[in-house]
Amino acid sequence: xxxxxxxxxxxxxxxxGADPAILDDGRIAHVVADGHRILSRRSVPGLRVELExxxxxxxxxxxxxxGVRLEQPVYLCFGLAHRTGVQRVAVRVRVEADASGSVLAxxxxxxxxxxxxxxxxxxxxxxxxxxxxTEGHFxxxxxxxx
Numbered sequence: 001x002x003x004x005x006x007x008x009x010x011x012x013x014x015x016x017g018a019d020p021a022i023l024d025d026g027r028i029a030h031v032v033a034d035g036h037r038i039l040s041r042r043s044v045p046g047l048r049v050e051l052e053x054x055x056x057x058x059x060x061x062x063x064x065x066x067g068v069r070l071e072q073p074v075y076l077c078f079g080l081a082h083r084t085g086v087q088r089v090a091v092r093v094r095v096e097a098d099a100s101g102s103v104l105a106x107x108x109x110x111x112x113x114x115x116x117x118x119x120x121x122x123x124x125x126x127x128x129x130x131x132x133x134t135e136g137h138f139x140x141x142x143x144x145x146x
Contacts, residue, residue: 005034008081012110016136022075030075033058035087047074047101051091059090062103066126070101079108080115089119095129102132112140 009032013020022028023040029047032040036058043049046068051060058078064070078089093103109115117139125131 002034002037002039005037005081006032006039008110009034009039009077009079009108012079012108012138013077013106015110015138016106016108018075018077018104018106018136025072028072028075029070030077032077033087033089034079034081035085044070044072046070046099057088057090061092061094064093064095064099064101064129064131066096067098068096068101069099073102073104076103076105077108078105078117078119079110080112080117081110082115083111083113084115086116087118089117089121091119091121093121093123093131093133095123095125095131097126098128099126100130103134105133105135107135107137107139109139115139 010020023030029044030042036053041049046065048063080087107117
């Protein structure tokens with residue numbers, strides 16, 4: 001079942017302007033989650049991805065370590081592959097001193113009819129550090145996702 005959800009979210013990436021091939025590139029960090037379950041993740045040197053699944057929330061921290069300069073954006077693909085459901089995400093992004101990078105977050109709900117997406121994020125930027133954060137949403141064609 002996990003592969004089916006992964007494939008559904010992967011196929012939806014072009015709806016937010018992303019190329020699904022990013023998930024195959026070993027140089028690019030990513031997290032793909034369906035609801036509160038992580039379907040795929042990859043880190044790169046200098047980036048710690050510490051996310052935990054539970055029945056109620058997907059939570060954790062992403063840390064860009066001191067002095068690291070990421071060449072590629074980190075892709076966060078959060079969503080639901082099914083028509084109904086709830087996704088709660090609580091994430092802290094910490095960019096340590098003298099580090100820089102970017103995050104492209106995609107909230108994908110391609111089949112949403114009665115789906116909810118709640119995200120609480122805190123971003124901490126250290127001294128002389130920089131982060132560009134871009135987020136795109138696709139909550140289905142029926143208007144049933146929020």
